Amino acid sequence: MVNETASVEQWGIFEVTLHGPGEGNPFQDVELTAQFRYKHRAIEVDGFYDGDGTYRIRFMPDTQGEWMYRTQSNCAELRDVEGSFSCHAPDAGNHGPVRVAHTYHFAYADGTPYKQLGTTCYAWTHQGDELEEQTLATLSSAPFNKLRMCVFPKHYAFNENEPEFYPFPCLSRGSSKWQGKWDADVFEGWSFDFSRFDPAFFQHFEQRVADLMERGIEADIILFHPYDRWGFSTMSPELDDRYLRYIVARLSAYRNVWWSMANEYDLMRSKTMDDWDRFFRIVQERDPYQHLRSIHNCHGFYDHAKPWVTHQSIQHSDLAHTLTWREEYKKPVVVDECCYEGNIPYGWGNISGLEMVHRFWEGTAHGGYVGHGDTFLHPEDILWWAKGGVLHGECAPRLAFFRKVTGQSPAAGLDPIPDVLFMFSCVGQPHEYYLTYFGTHQPAQMTFRLPEGERYQGEVINIWDMTVTPLDEPVVRNAVVQLPGKPYHALVLRRAD
Amino acid sequence: MVNETASVEQWGIFEVTLHGPGEGNPFQDVELTAQFRYKHRAIEVDGFYDGDGTYRIRFMPDTQGEWMYRTQSNCAELRDVEGSFSCHAPDAGNHGPVRVAHTYHFAYADGTPYKQLGTTCYAWTHQGDELEEQTLATLSSAPFNKLRMCVFPKHYAFNENEPEFYPFPCLSRGSSKWQGKWDADVFEGWSFDFSRFDPAFFQHFEQRVADLMERGIEADIILFHPYDRWGFSTMSPELDDRYLRYIVARLSAYRNVWWSMANEYDLMRSKTMDDWDRFFRIVQERDPYQHLRSIHNCHGFYDHAKPWVTHQSIQHSDLAHTLTWREEYKKPVVVDECCYEGNIPYGWGNISGLEMVHRFWEGTAHGGYVGHGDTFLHPEDILWWAKGGVLHGECAPRLAFFRKVTGQSPAAGLDPIPDVLFMFSCVGQPHEYYLTYFGTHQPAQMTFRLPEGERYQGEVINIWDMTVTPLDEPVVRNAVVQLPGKPYHALVLRRAD
The missing domain is CATH 2.60.40.10 (Immunoglobulins)
Known part of the structure; x- marks a missing residue:
């Protein structure tokens, strides 16, 4: 590269x-x-x-x-x-950086649609080469085309190990044990020379960004986060700004970079809304390529309407709200965190594989994009969501299937089409393509208010068994369509004439 | 009787x-x-x-x-x-009428707790004796202890048949065909002598109320509803009021009567909020026994804080909101309609059996009560939700199991107990009983912030397979409890010492 x-x-x-x-x-x-x-x-x-x-x-x-x-x-x-x-000319597989397209969607710079299917390995670059190489091997055959990853190392449950590199020269070391606290509860003993960066840290980090680029995976780089025991989340404004300028100078030439100002920005008690605005402005001013910029909430949203926000990066477990967020901010919606497949005690990390896949379809059927995570208890605390390694859940093949199906949807994106159905969202492009997902609903029949005089070829999608069953008859306006009468099915209608 | x-x-x-x-x-x-x-x-x-x-x-x-x-x-x-x-003294099985108890719950007049487990057969009394007797036979072995039922016959999809009886003498007959309209779209041809009631109608109706009473089932009598082709939903205020006084005079001596002012009151365009207030007042003034009074919404809630409302009768599909509604109105929450098990095209009538049972546990685990319905396509349009007959879904045995499990919960009711868990609701009575339901979440471990020094016997409940698995070890504050790591389980903790 x-x-x-x-x-x-x-x-x-x-x-x-x-x-x-x-x-x-x-x-x-x-x-x-x-x-x-x-x-x-x-x-x-x-x-x-x-x-x-x-x-x-x-x-x-x-x-x-x-x-x-x-x-x-x-x-x-x-x-x-x-x-x-x-x-x-670009080599095969290089489509340029990803941009917002058609208001609510994304495309590479060469015009190829980019349909976001993200996963999350917050601290994967801080795990040492053996595990990091395993993570890359997993990603090479996984369906994901975006990875959320933190710059700074992570302090949290299941995250007690020290990283190999620190972003600043380490002057003295402290404790590593997770005690259920973060942000402004820096453990005694840690001190760093914040006046200098440690190039080895950034050389390693950017190599991992390049590794993702080679694999066609966007790096959603989280610039700040609250899960901290070293003091990186509570630096002075001057240090924050210098750090931002430095990382933007180093990384913005990588075409797969996205800038995420923070994960759970609203849990960082030492930062104000003015700080977040300023961070956005610095990145916006210093990045010559205008890579995508967002900020991820825990509870309350940042005002995604602000002009430096390119898309909405959301934590929320009800994907049906995607319709509302689209309307409110008129920008793409990426629900990066809607809970993760796993079995840990935290409610955000223990939904079933079926529920995880269900939420991808639900978010898509409401005009948005969804993110994945995998959080299974592990004897050595190697949870994919933080450290990478291998996937333990059941949803990766179903998300590959999801990617295949939605990859055949219109380049202009899946936008809500009102009044096609009663009580169900329908997305697509009028006169061309309609997708409806029924979730836990199981209609045995349905009629669609399609345009008069048009015929559509229908396909019934079983999101878990990964089957696509064409309907025998073309579908026309208000004709009764026979459906499986079982939950977790989608229906695609594609213009036939 | x-x-x-x-x-x-x-x-x-x-x-x-x-x-x-x-x-x-x-x-x-x-x-x-x-x-x-x-x-x-x-x-x-x-x-x-x-x-x-x-x-x-x-x-x-x-x-x-x-x-x-x-x-x-x-x-x-x-x-x-x-x-x-x-x-x-009352005969066995007669516990008197149901009252509000402990602010958010119900009990019979003799103090026996009443844990609402309702179902819905809106128009079952208008189907003729053969089907009505079949409905009663079904109810005799079903788990339900409340039935929502309309006084007036019903005009709707799957409801085109004429009733045997009309509440007023019929002067001329019109069409019966469902054309997708209701309320103030009275079909031509129908006319009634609204100056008189037809006693045969009411004699029949009250016999059915008595039939339910014999079976220990509360009759949640819906006094008005919008699904009308005859003109019963658009009578004058004078006629409405006379009808209310008449039915209250006839029926209030039946101990199993609950008064529901309306189903989907907000779809009745010809009624104003003043009308609904007045209806409540009439029933409140004329019923010597002060049977329970409620009103059921489609979209927006009636103000359940008004003093004549005894409990909240809610249509909503997100049962987690129950916590909010409890707090807002300080009255029992009965989510009578959270979608029905079935396979019809309407989104409110085609959730899976698992999802229906899930919603019962979800509502219960948030301090409320839930209602059931069964809406499967039928060659003769005999859908349980409207006409009764037999149940076609899979959830009745699971609701019987639910009734058994929740029947062993404290008489004081299941109230939210804050801070026992992170991100999961816990209900029960402190120091006595804790119930948590994990739904689509599948933790393999969990700790509970129980009171210091107390020991609890745990039971893992599989809501679908209907198994109760005792935990080997007593559960104490913050001890790690091993859980199945599969979705659709609840955990009951019962004080052991």
């Missing part, structure tokens, strides 16, 4: 490596940016210090052709460095 | 039969009441005209001993009739 040659694929990474001063505190003392030019366009990009006198500037070109660049710096050695490179 | 002898059981019916004028319109012209006296107490009771010159006064004595009565009337033949009777 990282590429210093004179040619780079579109939406790949062109990296300029420079050598400069290693003394003092280059993280704070040295300013470095570059201007990248393509014909009349000029794009300002932040560089960053990577330790040992090495400075880097990363750039993701969005246009094929010849690009030039020139650096600026308050350090003479790094100033006015010029160069050029050629941007060629 | 109807008893003219000189002795009647407590909460039985003592009936005075008188003969008077049969000419003119006695329904409107003749006033008849009686005063019943026991020692210092005096109770005023309305009589009613039963056709053919026959007048009746029914009385349900609530106290054992000697009672006296004396009639009043504007008709000399009916005036100043005196008599007495003896009230003896």
Whole structure:
């Protein structure tokens, strides 16, 4: 991915490596940016210090052709460095970064629809290579195309192990034991040199982002979270802002990056709403590529209507509300957390596999997108939701089936189509495609208020047994359609003429 | 039940039969009441005209001993009739009428707890003897102890047949076909003499109420409803009020009567909120026994805080809201309609049997009571929910099991006990009994914040397989309890020492 040659694929990474001063505190003392030019366009990009006198500037070109660049710096050695490179067509599987499309949906930059099917491994990059490689192997054959992951290590139940790397140089170590507390309850003993970053931490982290990119998985990078024993959740505003600028400079050239300001932002007692607004603004201003930006709640929502929010990242267990959230904020809805398949004592982590799959269909049938997690008790506390490893639940093949079925839905997305059914949501694109999911309901018959004079081919979907059963007869307006009369079925109607 | 002898059981019916004028319109012209006296107490009771010159006064004595009565009337033949009777101990199975107990629950007048487990056969008394007898046979072996039933016949999908009896003399007949409309869309052709009641209708109806009483089933009598093709839902206020006084005079001496002002009152476009208030007041003033009074919504709730409402009769599919409704109105919550087991096209009538049973446990685990219905397509449109007959679903045995398990819960009722669990509701009585239901959640472990130093015997309940598995070890505060790790289980903790 990282590429210093004179040619780079579109939406790949062109990296300029420079050598400069290693003394003092280059993280704070040295300013470095570059201007990248393509014909009349000029794009300002932040560089960053990577330790040992090495400075880097990363750039993701969005246009094929010849690009030039020139650096600026308050350090003479790094100033006015010029160069050029050629941007060629993207390799297979590279569709560019994901953007909002059609108001409520997503597409890659090349126009390919992106239908979000996320999972969650909050602290997977803090588990050491053996487990991290296993996580990547699992992801390679799993149906997920997005992963929620925290930058900072995690302190929580089932999360007592120390990470291999810390984002700042560690000065003294404290206790690791989970005592049921987080955020502003930093354990005694921990201290860090917050004036510097530890490049090894970020080099490792960005390698994992690249590993996901290779696998076609978006990295939904959680910039802050409350599950903390080290003091990373209670830094000063100045430190928070410097950290944001640094990680944005390092990571924004990775096309699979999404910025999640926080997980459960409303549990971080030391941050104010002004802080969250400012964090969004910093990321918005410093990221030249305008990667997706969101913020994830525990209880109350952040105001997703604010202009720097690109989509809604929601924790809620009733997916039918998706309709309301779409209407309220006019942005895509991603219910990243609607409870996880598992068996742990926490109510958010012990729904059945059937219920997890059910919620994917429910959210989809209300015009949104859903996220997965897997939280089964493990003798060594290796729970997928936090540490990765392997999946223990039953829903992954059903979500692969879900991805296959919904992958055949319209590129314009699944939007609510009112008045097709009484008491059931129907989504799709009028005159083209209608999807209804019945959940725990089990109608044996149903009529659909389809447009007059149009014929549709119907398919009955069993979401758990993963069967697709075509209806014998074409479906027309108000005709009685025979259905299985069993729960957990969807119906797809596809225009036949 | 109807008893003219000189002795009647407590909460039985003592009936005075008188003969008077049969000419003119006695329904409107003749006033008849009686005063019943026991020692210092005096109770005023309305009589009613039963056709053919026959007048009746029914009385349900609530106290054992000697009672006296004396009639009043504007008709000399009916005036100043005196008599007495003896009230003896109730027969086995007669516990008196049901009252509100402990704010959120119910008990019979003799103090026996009444744990509501209702079902719904809206129009069962309008189906002719053969089907009605079959309904009674079904009820005799079913777990239900309450039945929601309409006075007026029903016009709706699956309800096109004409009743054998009409409440008013029929002057001309119209069409019967269901055209998807109700309330103020009276079909052409129908006309009735609203100035008179048809005693045969009411004699039949009250016989069915008595049939339920014999079986220990409360009759939740729905006084108005919108599903109408005859004009019974759009009578004038004067006629509405006269009808209410008549039916209260006839039926209130039946100890198993509950008064439901309406089903889906908010769908009756011709009635105002003032009408509903007035109906409540009339029933409240004319019923000497103060039977339970409620009103059932479609969308928006009537203000259950009004003093004449004894309990909340709710249509809603999310049983977890029961906690909120309890808090808001401080009255028992009966979710009479949370969708029905079935397979018809309407979303309210096609949940699976498992989902129906699940909702009973869910409502109970949030401090409320739930109602059942059975709505399966039938070649002759005989759906239990409207017409009775037999049950087609799978949940009746599971509800019998539910009744058995919850029947062993505290007499004071199942009230929310806060802070026992994180994210799960727990109900019971502190220091005595705790019930938690996990629904689609499947914890393999759980700890309970029980009172310090107390030991509890645990039972794991499989709500569908109907098994009760005692835990090996007593449960104490914050001890890890091993659970099945499968959905649809409840846990009961009963004080062991």
